[in-house]
Amino acid sequence: MVIDKNSFKGPTLPDNPLTWVAVILLVVAMKLSHIALRGSLARLPGPWHTKFTSAVYTYHQVRGQAPIYVHSLHAKYVVLGTDLTGPGPIVRTAPHEADVSDPAAVQAIYRIKGEFLKSPWYDSLVLGTPNVFNATDPNLHRRRRRLLSQPLSESGLRGLIPIIDGKIQKAMDRMASEMQDKGAADMYKWWLFMATDIIGALSFGDCFRMLDKGEKNQYVKDLESTGDTFMVRAAFPCLTEWIRKVPVPFVPLASLQAANEVECRTMNYAHESLQWHRRLVEENPETTVPTLFSKFYHDKTITAREMEVDAQAYIIGGSDTLSKTLTYLVWAVCRHPSVKERLVREIQQRLPLASQQRSGFTDAQVRDLPYLAMVIEETLRLYPAVPSALPRVVPPEAPELCGHRLPAGATVTTSAYCLHRDPTAFPDPERFLPERWQNPTKRMKDAFMAFGGGSRVCLGMHLARLEIRLAAARFFHRFPDVEISNLEGMSDDDMEAQWYFVLTPKGKRCLVQQKRA
């Protein structure tokens, strides 16, 4: 057969633009229905849009409302046909992501062996070399955690109590002066200064001295904003990386740029703090006390950069979380007169008064205060400083979770906010009720996730608990008549919680005063 080249036209393309639009819409519709029907988590309960997109979830994340949104999904998507009286145990939040709020399943995800590894979501939190907090590689994480664990264990911390208690007592003095001078003291500020000075003193020698300075500087402002900037960076990882290379002055991108600047500055603080400590050791080799990082100095496999990123993790993890917990503790206790009365009575009856020479009591005595312990658990439950989703990757051959076999590679999240508000574990969950911890049930213990769990449980948990109990005891010992102040327009609105990666009170202040006669 002979083909006439001039008459052969080949397949013709439609020249009507409407036809093109129709074709594109058809392709998109086919793609979406494929995801909806065959997507890895399509069979899980959850809103229809989460089959296609994570946009709604991301929107709530950057507004500091994600845990509330996910909690509402658990309340809505209960399992029909069961006698379950509580929230639905599992919901789809994005095409490849599900949130689990069943205490038994949470224990399976976080068990010590740690098959559910941290998801790549953590990569966007720290640019470049991963730190002990965001590392997703289990071997890298294990190596660093091995060196860092002992000094932060209960026995490792014992020798450091005088340094910690010294800072706590200094914080009490500074609060007392501010109450006297201004009529009220800002708890949020002083707890942050105290926590910053403690983690600084334990990690690098006494380098920050925020309690002496007494004023918020750029460093403190950066610390205050890490919780929200984390969320912004994690919500838009590609954009964040791009803006880092090409700074853009447009307003919608400003918060991403600000997040990057905070990241760079906190890394600089870590660098400077380590330099400061190095000089200290060189100048006073005999007298410098070991720090939380001492084992790093002796391990030749740890690079200077690795040490810096872990120092950054300590600076951020060791201050912001702690100050927010103590702020909400004081606020919640002051708002519940019967709780305050019982707590103050216990402290006054069981702890001796301070004298000129002695600070009155020790951590060992504070440990034995049962009601204080309940108040702390209840604060960590209702105001978990890390309330948001902690994403993990489903491993191959993962156990069934809440009756579902999730595909390997999907992401599962759990959040302290949702677990701590599960009414089957904590009846009347929105109520601040320390007494519920008198005889905690197994379900309560399994649902309690304030410090995360398994091999990635908070490295600073023992330090945090020590600081919280000692600081709270000293505070109510020193200021038994304290109350929330309304000076400078301070109101409950200031304490409205914003649920970013780290919980943040909206007004970033909490003024308290001595009760007026």
Ligand code: HEM
């Ligand atoms: C009330 C205070 C604190 C709370 C509520 C808290 C909470 C948490 C939580 C929930 C995690 C797990 C995060 C995840 O799985 O992604 C974590 C990890 C971590 N925290 Fe804390 N934290 C507190 C205080 C501290 C302190 C004082 C330090 C000081 C060193 C610290 C250092 C760390 C580190 C290094 C990790 C990462 C551990 C790892 O992945 O191996 N935290 N924290």
